[in-house]
Amino acid sequence: MTSTTPLSEYLAEMRRDIEDALARAVALSTAPPIISQAMRYSLLSGGKRLRPCLTLTAAEATGAPLGTAAAEARLLALPAAVAVEMIHSYSLVHDDLPAMDNDGLRRGRPTSHVVHGDGLAILAGDGLLTEAFGVIAASPPVTSRADAPLAPAPRRLRAITTLAAAAGAAGMVGGQAIDLAAAGRIPGQTVPNSDAALEEMHARKTGALIRAAATTGAILAGAADDVIRAVDDYARDLGLAFQIIDDVLDSEGSNSTLGKTAGKDAAAGKPTYVARYGAAESRRLAADCVARANASLERVGLGGRLSEIAEWSLTRRS
């Protein structure tokens, strides 16, 4: 695709690659159908696929100056894209459980525990998380191309290290624990209701995985350390912009446009950007984030589609 193709078409084409790769990753012919169908229910239910799109876009953008064709960079990064989306999907399944956020609607469908019961929903999440790491380590397959290029082993190990750190106790799981404590759901634990606490929670709960989505793409494409750092800085600000706009859309939206329960965070008394700053000021804060994200890219001569994704994060409707 040429650089004059609209971003929406570029992302739509990328999503087709990603959907195909996700379906392959959970074909899992030797697994009991009980578990694999529960994993597929959540993984193959649509969604924006923002994170894996970021992985592939970051790989294309950082691979190009190294002389790597876009199609090859995309294939190198595809295992990480799949792994990131599997981890995102597992986190939604577990977050939606009655023991956590207790949500019954996700991507316009009943959540996993509503359909499968809590036990199998927990296991489906566990399975998605586990297979995610197997995918980067090179099994199960994510493409039908037997000759698909595979990143060298040290890069794949680094991608696994990055993803485990982002998804683990210091990242997503830790952020979810803070969120749970803030909601008064952990015996004997409280969290201060401050700007700093809100930002730490978001940085861990959603920011860390968005950063890893982008950086694992750059890592697998073979980017140099300073480029990986710039992509990380870009993704940190992009993730924050996304979170802020999510709060705004949540405050304005309906279940049908969002595909999930609208206004739920505010109703649960959770701290949100809109509750703290109002919608207009929240949008201004998000625009500041996008400006910083683009400045990080420019530092190492990047821009293009990564920059377009940042701009789009401000204008999206869902």
Add this chain to the structure above:
Amino acid sequence: MTSTTPLSEYLAEMRRDIEDALARAVALSTAPPIISQAMRYSLLSGGKRLRPCLTLTAAEATGAPLGTAAAEARLLALPAAVAVEMIHSYSLVHDDLPAMDNDGLRRGRPTSHVVHGDGLAILAGDGLLTEAFGVIAASPPVTSRADAPLAPAPRRLRAITTLAAAAGAAGMVGGQAIDLAAAGRIPGQTVPNSDAALEEMHARKTGALIRAAATTGAILAGAADDVIRAVDDYARDLGLAFQIIDDVLDSEGSNSTLGKTAGKDAAAGKPTYVARYGAAESRRLAADCVARANASLERVGLGGRLSEIAEWSLTRRS
């Protein structure tokens, strides 16, 4: 330690290395204390540490013919030993949840969800599973020795692949899903009450991780494929012997000797070897497994401590 040291002393010394490495792996200084203390609660609560002992023993046994000193083989395999025990620990935390087996006692202490609530227990399990893969990919550290040898990247990737397959949908998680369905806990799902179904459930739920525990040790020590296969065959039969003897001990034991709720499987109407064959015939079946396990070792000139562990599995009291 010389080969004339009793097995109990050999394993006790190994356990000290393992406990030290486990504690390092969850030091996690950048994680919120809420989550890291919940992870430590379950990971650092004792237990036989059978699986990581198998990892280190397999590494020593298969490294020796390649000229690798026992101490070096042990260090090469230590990340996998830690990862295997973290995955075992996560599986117990999730299995004990009210949505699964609903057990309140484990290793002589209240289970994680009793202490932390269901939400944080789910997250603690998620954190342990996630960090396990990070440990093999080389972060966080499991030893204080800055000069500790690290297995080459392709071996570490293979260990991750092996472990993800064993713990994932075709292995442990799949076995747990079958177990849950057999207990009537999944809407619309049933499992036949047959010998074959019982064996498939155990092979996945406990067998797969025991096999991966042993084979990842051999993989990281650099063993050839035929040796890895022999270790895998050994561990498959060892795991089955362990499961059978677990059923026998469960039928004879008390909470205080087992450190967990005794007679629970039988009370829940779950199929057990003792219910099916009686205690005496079950012990004979286990002895057959151990004979097969030792024959697999002999096929590639192995024996020693691995064989002693197999013999011990029959005579252990808890």
